[in-house]
Amino acid sequence: MTRKPSNSTWLDSVEGLSLVGAVLGTVAGLAFQQLIYVSAPLALALVMNFVNRQRHEEELERSLGDRVVETRLEVERQFEDELSRVRDEASLTPDEVQTTANEDLLAVQEQLQQLQVQTQQPMVAVAELQQQISTLSTQVARALANLENLGTGVATGMLQGVVKASQETGERDPSESTSESVAPDRASEVASADEFWKQYQRGVRQFAGVNLSQVNFSQRRDYLDGTDFSRANLQGANFMGLNLGEATLKEATLDEAQLDYGNLSRSQLQNASLVGATLRGANLRRADLRGANLENADLSYADVTDANFEGANLKGVKFFRSRGYEQALQSQFVAAS
Structure with missing residues (x-):
């Protein structure tokens, strides 16, 4: 919790008065030859100096932590802007492509x-x-x-x-006569992370309706962008730090899932359940969260610029230092108690 400025001023004032008291006590002690006039104000000055030092160290740690988070979000935003620029360049007309x-x-x-x-x-x-x-x-x-x-x-x-x-x-x-069997584009029975990654390496991207609750996906760093997890049971799954950009998670169950620092930009999360999910520092730019249930979810330090929260349940959601959430909620206000 951030300390109030009045407390800081009060501590500084007490420390200054203690130092003045120590000086006066020293003079009085020399005059009256009584150490009590020196020891009491000097001890108080030392105590206040220790308290102020602890306060300054806490403020320094908090400031460094905030700068690290802001720097990471800035890098992700620049990466997203660069990706958008590349996509815009890919949509140029043939004449423009020929000249450039x-x-x-x-x-x-x-x-x-x-x-x-x-x-x-x-x-x-x-x-x-x-x-x-x-x-x-x-x-x-x-x-x-x-x-x-x-x-x-x-x-x-x-x-x-x-x-x-x-x-x-x-x-x-x-x-x-030489045709080979084509690998299916839809997932067969998947019950563990190993089976999921085996099918993913074979080119399968359709995992709609699978049951992968409590599965830890964060042990690998493969891109899961564009993967279809519609109606999948991913309750308590760990996607921390993974790239789920443009993934389809419509009506998926992600209650208490860990999505911290993950990339969910342009993802489809319509009517998804994210009750108690953690998305600290996640990239949710232009994500579609219409009708999603985000009750008690943690979106601290997340980037929700241009995200669509129309009809979403935002009761108890933490938006501590989230980027762009006020602008995203301005056009579709949802009451949250």
């Missing part, structure tokens, strides 16, 4: 040439296969002619079946 990124255009042309070479290879393979089929068809036709001369109808029918099967095999796309 000639080197990128050369790189794209080289990639196109490589792609053309790669696409020509299967075409050459198909042409060779068709040639082989044509040769086989010619040989079978000659065999049929010979068999017709002999009047062997049964053999003719068998050879015609061979020709038909060969043609069907040649016309089939070569990629069908």
